[in-house]
Amino acid sequence: MTWEIFNDSMPELLVAAIGTLRMTAFAFLLAATLGLTLAFLRLAGGLAGRLALLYIEIVRGMPALTLLFLIYFGLVPAGIVLNSFLAAVVALGLNGAAYLAEVYRAGIQAVDSGQREAAQMLGLRRPQIMRDVILPQAVPIVLPPMGNYLVSLLKDTSIASLISAPELMLRSRDLAGTYYLPMEYYLLAGAMYLVMAWPMMYGARRLERHFARGRLQGGRT
Amino acid sequence: MSAWLTVGHLLPVLLLGAVTTLEVTAGSFVVATLIGLVLAILQRLDWRPLRVVIAIYVDVFRAIPVLTQLFIIYFGLTEIGIRLDPVPAAIVGFGINGGAYLTEVFRSGIGAVHQGQLEAAQMLGMTRLAALRIVILPQAMRVVLPPLGNFAIGLLKDTALASAVAAPELMFRARTLVDQTFLATQIFVTAAAIYLAMSLPLGFLTRRAEAHLSRGRR
Numbered sequence: 368m369t370w371e372i373f374n375d376s377m378p379e380l381l382v383a384a385i386g387t388l389r390m391t392a393f394a395f396l397l398a399a400t401l402g403l404t405l406a407f408l409r410l411a412g413g414l415a416g417r418l419a420l421l422y423i424e425i426v427r428g429m430p431a432l433t434l435l436f437l438i439y440f441g442l443v444p445a446g447i448v449l450n451s452f453l454a455a456v457v458a459l460g461l462n463g464a465a466y467l468a469e470v471y472r473a474g475i476q477a478v479d480s481g482q483r484e485a486a487q488m489l490g491l492r493r494p495q496i497m498r499d500v501i502l503p504q505a506v507p508i509v510l511p512p513m514g515n516y517l518v519s520l521l522k523d524t525s526i527a528s529l530i531s532a533p534e535l536m537l538r539s540r541d542l543a544g545t546y547y548l549p550m551e552y553y554l555l556a557g558a559m560y561l562v563m564a565w566p567m568m569y570g571a572r573r574l575e576r577h578f579a580r581g582r583l584q585g586g587r588t
Numbered sequence: 589m590s591a592w593l594t595v596g597h598l599l600p601v602l603l604l605g606a607v608t609t610l611e612v613t614a615g616s617f618v619v620a621t622l623i624g625l626v627l628a629i630l631q632r633l634d635w636r637p638l639r640v641v642i643a644i645y646v647d648v649f650r651a652i653p654v655l656t657q658l659f660i661i662y663f664g665l666t667e668i669g670i671r672l673d674p675v676p677a678a679i680v681g682f683g684i685n686g687g688a689y690l691t692e693v694f695r696s697g698i699g700a701v702h703q704g705q706l707e708a709a710q711m712l713g714m715t716r717l718a719a720l721r722i723v724i725l726p727q728a729m730r731v732v733l734p735p736l737g738n739f740a741i742g743l744l745k746d747t748a749l750a751s752a753v754a755a756p757e758l759m760f761r762a763r764t765l766v767d768q769t770f771l772a773t774q775i776f777v778t779a780a781a782i783y784l785a786m787s788l789p790l791g792f793l794t795r796r797a798e799a800h801l802s803r804g805r806r
Binding site for chain 2: 424425427428429430431432433434436437440441442443444445518522523524525526528529536539540543548549550553554556557560561564565568
């Protein structure tokens with residue numbers, strides 16, 4: 368009998384899971400681009416660099432849930448009313464940007480300074496050095512932590528259910544409440560997160576191993 | 589402006605919540621550390637079934653949102669007659685979830701200690717357990733401490749999710765007060781500031797301990 372209910376609610380849950388993936392994708396894009404901007408500002412130093420650091424420290428010091436509530440409920444008195452999906456994307460994106468900014472900065476700084484000096488000697492201009500010399504070498508360093516971030520972002524989208532954004536956890540809660548089968552529906556939701564997260568975890572691990580191997584070989588030759 | 593003054597009056601309620609936040613954090617940290625340490629050690633025994641079970645635990649619990657795990661423990665278990673209060677449920681949930689992360693952390697920490705250390709200790713007549721306790725673990729701490737510190741900070745922030753199972757921690761108090769006063773901006777900003785006031789010193793301590801442990805090493 369329980370299984371019939373499951374069959375009936377499966378399409379709903381799958382639609383919700385797509386909502387989860389969409390939210391993950393949009394928040395990831397926002398976090399990746401804003402994070403790169405913040406990393407450049409930090410590396411540039413000066414007032415902008417200090418402001419970027421302040422942003423990073425503040426956002427990393429508070430729960431994503433607090434940021435989410437601040438954006439969804441806290442901006443309303445200021446006349447800014449976002450729908451729950453957009454608020455979740457913005458909050459998770461702003462939160463992730465602070466994290467990824469540090470990842471990017473570490474990646475850029477990990478590129479040997481001789482590379483920059485050599486490029487300068489060749490007469491490349493600063494933007495060219497960044498784009499053609501530094502960034503391509505920072506990518507292998509940055510990709511594995513970005514993969515891990517993507518996995519944790521996928522899971523973090525579940526907090527958007529607390530502002531009723533349409534995603535997997537919200538739908539599971541609705542269904543669990545409707546049929547009073549919390550154990551079944553939450554386990555089912557957990558299994559669906561597993562199915563989404565495992566390929567990402569596997570990919571992140573592959574990336575890590577791939578680039579670790581490349582570096583070792585580079586060291587030997 | 590008067591809205592901020594009202595928040596001043598509400599501050600004791602929020603601080604009371606912050607105490608619960610710290611309790612949940614500390615309780616979960618202890619549970620997670622114990623699970624992580626024990627499983628990392630058990631993983632080193634040459635018994636394949638046990639290793640497989642631990643690997644499955646680690647991969648499953650790291651792939652499911654902690655909010656889902658909290659709901660399974662708090663709401664799901666009532667179906668089979670296990671009814672936990674919000675705070676114990678949160679401690680169990682975050683503890684089991686964190687245990688999966690810390691198993692990996694301790695595993696790599698123990699793995700980073702040179703094999704010769706164990707062999708030398710055994711040559712000196714130590715049992716495996718004594719060698720682990722006296723020789724391996726103290727050296728593993730150096731590797732383990734930075735991720736352990738980061739885990740503690742992440743945990744402190746994650747406990748905000750316990751508000752979803754009505755544990756009376758900081759975020760729950762903040763949400764309740766917002767429902768009563770409609771001062772969403774002021775109350776959530778204050779809550780964020782309290783989280784910062786707790787997490788920044790924790791980050792500072794972690795970096796200090798890291799610097800202390802890595803002295804004399806390159």
